[in-house]
Amino acid sequence: MSPHKTTESSKDAAAEYFEKNPSPKALNSHQALAREFIQYHAETSPDRRIVLVTSGGTTVPLENQTVRFIDNFSAGTRGATSAEYFLKQGYAVIFLHRQFSLLPYSRHYSHSTNCFLDFMDEHQDDEGGVVVRKEYQEKMRRVLEEYHYAKQNRLLLLLPFVTVTDYLFELRALATLMHPIGSRAMFYLAAAVSDFFIPRERMDEHKIQSRDNGADGETGGQGSGASRQLVINLDPVPKFLNTLVQSWAPKGSMIVSFKLETNPDLLVAKAEQALERYHHDVVIGNLLTTRKWEVVFITRDGGEHWVRVPKTRRSKSFSGIEKMIGLAERKHEQHPIDLEGGTVTEG
Ligand code: 9Z3
Numbered sequence: 001m002s003p004h005k006t007t008e009s010s011k012d013a014a015a016e017y018f019e020k021n022p023s024p025k026a027l028n029s030h031q032a033l034a035r036e037f038i039q040y041h042a043e044t045s046p047d048r049r050i051v052l053v054t055s056g057g058t059t060v061p062l063e064n065q066t067v068r069f070i071d072n073f074s075a076g077t078r079g080a081t082s083a084e085y086f087l088k089q090g091y092a093v094i095f096l097h098r099q100f101s102l103l104p105y106s107r108h109y110s111h112s113t114n115c116f117l118d119f120m121d122e123h124q125d126d127e128g129g130v131v132v133r134k135e136y137q138e139k140m141r142r143v144l145e146e147y148h149y150a151k152q153n154r155l156l157l158l159l160p161f162v163t164v165t166d167y168l169f170e171l172r173a174l175a176t177l178m179h180p181i182g183s184r185a186m187f188y189l190a191a192a193v194s195d196f197f198i199p200r201e202r203m204d205e206h207k208i209q210s211r212d213n214g215a216d217g218e219t220g221g222q223g224s225g226a227s228r229q230l231v232i233n234l235d236p237v238p239k240f241l242n243t244l245v246q247s248w249a250p251k252g253s254m255i256v257s258f259k260l261e262t263n264p265d266l267l268v269a270k271a272e273q274a275l276e277r278y279h280h281d282v283v284i285g286n287l288l289t290t291r292k293w294e295v296v297f298i299t300r301d302g303g304e305h306w307v308r309v310p311k312t313r314r315s316k317s318f319s320g321i322e323k324m325i326g327l328a329e330r331k332h333e334q335h336p337i338d339l340e341g342g343t344v345t346e347g
Contacts, residue, residue: 055079056098
């Protein structure tokens with residue numbers, strides 16, 4: 001198939017997807033917030049670059065009144081951490097994230113093995129006050145300062161999604177809203193996007209029953225009697241990245257996608273394939289088991305560049321992220337990117 005035909009057919013598939021599946025309830029209010037955010041920065045600091053960071057897993061509901069759903073594993077660590085570094089680099093950040101996944105700044109104190117109460121102490125005076133424990137104060141002050149700076153300067157917009165369909169509607173709307181800032185826009189797509197979904201027309205309205213009550217939906221079980229199997233028939237999610245690059249995103253904007261694999265033999269080839277197929281700027285490849293300490297940058301000029309964190313510096317989140325964002329940011333600033341010396345360390 002020619003590239004032109006591929007583009008046309010994926011455009012058609014995306015258009016059909018949006019026609020047949022319902023938009024998220026919050027879409028209009030999110031659009032209004034994002035429009036105001038983009039306009040504010042375009043007017044007050046015309047040089048300001050804006051990055052849309054997507055983060056966290058996307059769900060695939062099995063029922064319209066959803067009791068059960070298929071999920072993607074992501075906690076949002078990559079997205080939330082990256083957003084902080086983009087803010088440090090002077091970007092304004094639209095953070096499109098899975099509801100209740102990790103958020104920039106608060107991530108340091110949520111979803112951790114320490115409950116946030118473990119960071120606190122009762123003050124040893126008569127006034128009944130509460131304080132941050134001494135050993136946590138320095139780091140919390142730093143995080144708090146950055147958080148306040150981002151808030152006071154209206155640099156961070158948090159927009160939540162839940163399902164893969166919500167995600168795609170939001171992505172399309174936000175990309176379109178970025179048009180006035182053109183090449184100052186970046187898309188950094190770290191959300192773990194489901195490849196499969198159940199179309200609305202085939203989704204059960206109510207909770208799928210484990211016993212046959214004579215009201216089978218498309219995803220319903222087989223057989224009758226005491227219990228039955230559940231057979232789920234999923235369709236492929238259209239390859240929206242192509243449509244994002246070709247029509248939703250402003251011309252000249254920078255698009256960075258992520259490729260997640262579990263088989264090391266496939267990672268680089270699949271990342272290269274994505275870049276060839278969708279013609280965007282960078283694919284950052286990572287493996288499920290090693291994603292916290294190594295990623296590979298695949299760029300349009302045929303570059304394959306590993307960012308690795310040495311064993312002694314590995315922590316719960318990817319400590320090479322600063323270097324990673326630095327590379328993405330430099331690529332956004334100058335074409336072509338000079339990747340020399342960008343590695344934290346090799347080996
Ligand atoms: C990633 O590969 C992210 O780096 C992770 C981050 C999901 C691994 P955590 O949140 O994990 O830190 O726990 N995202 C996967 C991106 C993805 O699904 N890409 C799709 C594709 O390549 C659409 S662009 O087809």
